[in-house]
Amino acid sequence: MRSSPAAIVAAFCMLGVAHAQDAIPESLTGARGDAARGRAIVANRQVGLCLLCHSGPFPEERFQGNLAPDLRGAGTRWSEGQLRLRIVDSSRINPATIMPAYHRSEGLARVAPAWRGKPVLSAQQIEDVVAFLMTLRD
Ligand code: HEC
Numbered sequence: 317m318r319s320s321p322a323a324i325v326a327a328f329c330m331l332g333v334a335h336a337q338d339a340i341p342e343s344l345t346g347a348r349g350d351a352a353r354g355r356a357i358v359a360n361r362q363v364g365l366c367l368l369c370h371s372g373p374f375p376e377e378r379f380q381g382n383l384a385p386d387l388r389g390a391g392t393r394w395s396e397g398q399l400r401l402r403i404v405d406s407s408r409i410n411p412a413t414i415m416p417a418y419h420r421s422e423g424l425a426r427v428a429p430a431w432r433g434k435p436v437l438s439a440q441q442i443e444d445v446v447a448f449l450m451t452l453r454d
Pocket of ligand 1: 406
């Protein structure tokens with residue numbers, strides 16, 4: 317079957333869109349986050365819960381997860397915008413992911429009433445976590 321020129325153009329446009337959706341290049345707050353605060357969020361058992369699934373350079377944390385890639389080197393593997401999207405809403409990259417969407421409140425099933433309409437992390441907290449992950453370069 318031959319593809320029409322219009323179909324080929326449409327396919328290229330979709331590729332462009334998919335590429336653009338791999339990242340959120342702009343800071344959610346318009347400013348750079350604070351890496352030290354971000355580290356505290358990532359290591360925190362009540363707020364971030366990241367270490368439920370991930371491990372990383374946290375010598376003080378005895379129990380770390382093994383359901384997800386080690387966070388070491390995340391700042392080398394991914395751009396700042398790619399990291400931001402992965403924390404805001406990982407399901408936009410992998411619809412079957414088990415990683416929670418940390419800054420999306422619409423479209424979530426099974427949200428406890430106290431959390432309905434509220435993202436898990438604020439825009440500022442997302443920027444702090446992104447700033448911390450950007451420091452993980454080995
Ligand atoms: C319930 C488990 C779970 C939790 C909690 C979780 N993640 Fe993830 N994360 C994953 C999985 C699984 C992946 C691998 C990609 C996928 O399956 O979507 C991933 C991927 C990532 C990636 C890309 C990893 C890479 O280098 O390939 C980063 C960065 C990341 N997570 C950061 C975080 C941060 C920061 C938190 C806390 C704010 C967090 N994750 C919480 C499960 C989790």
